[in-house]
Amino acid sequence: MxxxxxxxxxxxNKPGVLTRVTSLIARRGYNIASLAVDRVEDxxxxxxxxxxxxxxxxxxxxxxxLHKLVDVHKIYRLDDEDSVSRELALFKVAVTPDQRPEIISxxxxxxxxxxxxxxxxxxxxxxxxxxxxxxxxxxxxxxGIKEIVRTGKVALSRGLRD
Amino acid sequence: MAQEHRMTGAQAIVASLEAxxxxxxxxxxxxxxxxxxxxxxxxxIQHVLVRHEQAAVHAADGYARSSGRPGIVLVTSGxxxxxxxxxxxxxxxxxxxxxxxxGQVETGIIGTDAFQEADITGITLPITKHSYLVKDVRxxxxxxxxxxxxxxxxxxxPVLIDVPCDVQAATFDFWxxxxxxxxxxKPTLRGNKRQITAAAALIARAKRPVLYVGGGIIASxxxxxxxxxxxxxxxxxxxxxxxxxxxxxxxxLYLGMPGMHGGIHVNMALEQAxxxxxxxxxxxxxxxxxxxxxxxxxxxxxxxxxxxEIGKNQEVDVPIVGDARGILAGLIEELRKMGAQxxxxxxxxxxxxxxxxxxxxxxxxxxxIDPAAFMCDLARMLQQRDDDFIICTEVGQHQMWAAQKLPIxxxxxxxxxxxxxxxxxxxxxxxxxxxxxxxxxLLCISGDGSLQMNIQEMATIRSLGLPLKVIxxxxxxxxxxxxxxxxxxxxxxxxxxxxxxxxxxAIARAYGWAAACISTPSQIRAALEWLLSYxxxxxxxxxIPQDALVLxxxxxxxxxxxxIIARPEHDGxxxxx
Ligand SMILES: Cc1ncc(C[n+]2csc(CCOP(=O)(O)OP(=O)(O)O)c2C)c(N)n1
Ligand SMILES: [Mg+2]
Numbered sequence: 001m002x003x004x005x006x007x008x009x010x011x012x013n014k015p016g017v018l019t020r021v022t023s024l025i026a027r028r029g030y031n032i033a034s035l036a037v038d039r040v041e042d043x044x045x046x047x048x049x050x051x052x053x054x055x056x057x058x059x060x061x062x063x064x065x066l067h068k069l070v071d072v073h074k075i076y077r078l079d080d081e082d083s084v085s086r087e088l089a090l091f092k093v094a095v096t097p098d099q100r101p102e103i104i105s106x107x108x109x110x111x112x113x114x115x116x117x118x119x120x121x122x123x124x125x126x127x128x129x130x131x132x133x134x135x136x137x138x139x140x141x142x143x144g145i146k147e148i149v150r151t152g153k154v155a156l157s158r159g160l161r162d
Numbered sequence: 163m164a165q166e167h168r169m170t171g172a173q174a175i176v177a178s179l180e181a182x183x184x185x186x187x188x189x190x191x192x193x194x195x196x197x198x199x200x201x202x203x204x205x206x207i208q209h210v211l212v213r214h215e216q217a218a219v220h221a222a223d224g225y226a227r228s229s230g231r232p233g234i235v236l237v238t239s240g241x242x243x244x245x246x247x248x249x250x251x252x253x254x255x256x257x258x259x260x261x262x263x264x265g266q267v268e269t270g271i272i273g274t275d276a277f278q279e280a281d282i283t284g285i286t287l288p289i290t291k292h293s294y295l296v297k298d299v300r301x302x303x304x305x306x307x308x309x310x311x312x313x314x315x316x317x318x319x320p321v322l323i324d325v326p327c328d329v330q331a332a333t334f335d336f337w338x339x340x341x342x343x344x345x346x347x348k349p350t351l352r353g354n355k356r357q358i359t360a361a362a363a364l365i366a367r368a369k370r371p372v373l374y375v376g377g378g379i380i381a382s383x384x385x386x387x388x389x390x391x392x393x394x395x396x397x398x399x400x401x402x403x404x405x406x407x408x409x410x411x412x413x414x415l416y417l418g419m420p421g422m423h424g425g426i427h428v429n430m431a432l433e434q435a436x437x438x439x440x441x442x443x444x445x446x447x448x449x450x451x452x453x454x455x456x457x458x459x460x461x462x463x464x465x466x467x468x469x470x471e472i473g474k475n476q477e478v479d480v481p482i483v484g485d486a487r488g489i490l491a492g493l494i495e496e497l498r499k500m501g502a503q504x505x506x507x508x509x510x511x512x513x514x515x516x517x518x519x520x521x522x523x524x525x526x527x528x529x530x531i532d533p534a535a536f537m538c539d540l541a542r543m544l545q546q547r548d549d550d551f552i553i554c555t556e557v558g559q560h561q562m563w564a565a566q567k568l569p570i571x572x573x574x575x576x577x578x579x580x581x582x583x584x585x586x587x588x589x590x591x592x593x594x595x596x597x598x599x600x601x602x603x604l605l606c607i608s609g610d611g612s613l614q615m616n617i618q619e620m621a622t623i624r625s626l627g628l629p630l631k632v633i634x635x636x637x638x639x640x641x642x643x644x645x646x647x648x649x650x651x652x653x654x655x656x657x658x659x660x661x662x663x664x665x666x667x668a669i670a671r672a673y674g675w676a677a678a679c680i681s682t683p684s685q686i687r688a689a690l691e692w693l694l695s696y697x698x699x700x701x702x703x704x705x706i707p708q709d710a711l712v713l714x715x716x717x718x719x720x721x722x723x724x725x726i727i728a729r730p731e732h733d734g735x736x737x738x739x
Contacts, residue, residue: 019284023288067470070291073345
């Protein structure tokens with residue numbers, strides 16, 4: 001499998017811009033592993049954090065092609081050393097009342113939170129990097145995960161640049 | 163700030179085009195552009211009413227390619243807009259500046275599958291350099307200004323503006339901006355100095371250099387600098403299909419065209435060079451084949467305005483992003499400072515030997531017209547006349563014979579769909595080129611298949627009184643595809659042979675053109691004399707054998723070692739040639 005690369009884009013906050021970005025990546029034949037979008041400090045701009053599955057050379061090509069989109073202002077390639085990243089997940093787990101303490105202790109170990117308790121299930125909120133969420137998912141699977149939603153990665157570079 | 167005038171969006175569109183100095187708009191009307199057509203009625207801008215929207219785009223494209231000015235298209239929503247798609251894709255692939263204005267249904271009903279609604283900005287997303295859907299009439303002038311700027315700067319390309327009909331009808335105070343403010347669009351024009359020095363050092367040392375140049379030279383108007391660089395260092399020049407004319411074919415340093423149907427010696431030169439100076443080319447698969455296996459020792463300098471082209475198809479030693487003209491001037495200057503002298507005599511002699519050894523003779527076969535030999539006859543006749551010729555082609559074998567045999571000596575005088583290879587491009591493109599160059603003689607080299615893809619434009623050409631000439635190489639076949647079937651699909655001619663061609667002479671006459679047909683070599687001279695001196699639109703059908711091949715041919719993905727130079731022996735059939 002190809003590597004995962006995290007790209008952080010500052011783009012115009014306008015209709016259609018996200019389509020331009022994602023369709024370009026798809027058209028060049030690469031898969032988007034995750035995607036997160038929201039507005040930033042400047043309301044005319046949005047930040048798009050994309051994780052693409054590609055080897056190093058094609059990733060360079062994707063970046064160059066994305067740079068050509070008129071609505072794309074800046075592109076940063078974020079690697080693990082010089083950036084911090086987070087992802088948020090909600091897990092809905094099937095649990096009987098007597099299993100609840102076990103789930104709560106897993107939740108504590110992973111510094112996650114219980115958002116909701118129903119008679120037959122619980123919803124857990126967890127943030128962290130992808131690995132942490134993957135392991136947690138593995139543990140919770142033992143009990144029976146009914147639904148999962150993950151935000152996709154968001155990331156920022158460390159320190160100040162330009 | 164310019165003066166403000168109260169006007170409608172439709173009037174503002176026309177006023178903006180006037181402010182951009184537009185002389186011609188190629189288009190076709192309909193329900194959702196009535197306002198713009200009404201405004202055009204009072205304008206000095208001339209509207210060319212084509213007979214199919216695809217042709218409007220090709221005509222605007224031919225206008226742009228032959229003049230260097232952007233081509234303008236105006237069509238209605240829905241089917242009018244979708245008919246432009248092939249034309250836009252053609253221009254996009256060859257980096258041609260166009261501004262395409264499409265009507266759209268009312269803003270309030272967009273997204274409801276309204277009558278003649280099509281999401282044209284969505285449909286054309288991957289084939290436009292940029293596009294706009296204008297929802298507020300006050301944005302129109304800025305959008306049009308930006309569209310022209312984006313289409314014509316950096317790596318040129320088509321820009322689409324979709325204007326809902328209520329936006330065309332709304333009124334506002336119009337003034338046309340003088341500048342654009344696009345913080346995220348800043349093409350790199352000036353080449354990096356250090357890279358230029360590094361490139362000059364490689365050039366000064368190279369023993370077997372080749373300049374490999376293409377459409378980028380034409381787009382950046384860099385023919386003069388190219389000539390100076392080639393001459394000052396005696397570097398041979400290989401010119402791609404898209405670059406034809408950017409370096410004169412009659413020049414002694416002109417090597418020829420590389421690629422699938424390029425000269426064998428040209429492909430050998432690219433493979434054996436110790437330095438490739440690639441300028442405004444993209445190492446396209448049709449040209450470079452398996453160039454990726456270039457000798458390890460070959461150094462590559464790649465100059466292009468589009469950073470994404472560099473390193474895309476070919477690894478590069480010295481990349482230089484920027485406008486070719488300035489960079490070539492920088493190289494010349496740098497080489498002069500170094501005191502570099504031409505020192506490639508051995509290499510030039512070697513190339514001359516290869517050229518002689520690998521030339522493929524062409525001659526008519528008995529009573530039949532050999533298409534390659536016909537092109538040589540035509541080339542000779544064009545050289546004898548001192549008219550200023552522009553050659554346009556359709557797509558197929560005839561295109562390749564024209565590209566191989568017709569000598570082109572100036573930029574913008576050879577117009578062909580290189581990247582997309584669009585049949586049906588040639589006739590409308592020739593029309594646009596003739597409009598842009600009323601003094602030039604326009605010659606469209608066509609095939610019986612391609613001509614029928616936009617044949618209706620004969621009516622437009624006739625009604626405009628354009629004196630353009632069409633030569634149809636009629637093999638009653640989709641010859642280029644037939645050739646692939648003959649060579650690579652065991653002569654199984656699936657869907658490529660026509661039982662007979664239509665009577666193109668009768669068709670042409672019905673459109674009000676003069677027309678003639680020839681089928682033997684002895685008729686060629688007189689027929690061409692007639693065609694080239696006829697005053698008005700005229701068509702010449704040239705009957706050629708169905709089985710003629712374009713040679714040489716480097717099969718897809720192969721190298722020059724595998725080049726086909728004669729018809730191979732098929733089962734039970736003798737090899738010819
Ligand atoms: C719009 C379009 N459809 C299909 C093709 C594929 N194609 C390439 S060359 C060719 C045959 C062209 O026939 P003709 O114009 O008669 O030229 P010839 O090769 O016979 O000289 C075809 C079908 C194409 N290039 N463009
Ligand atoms: Mg044909």
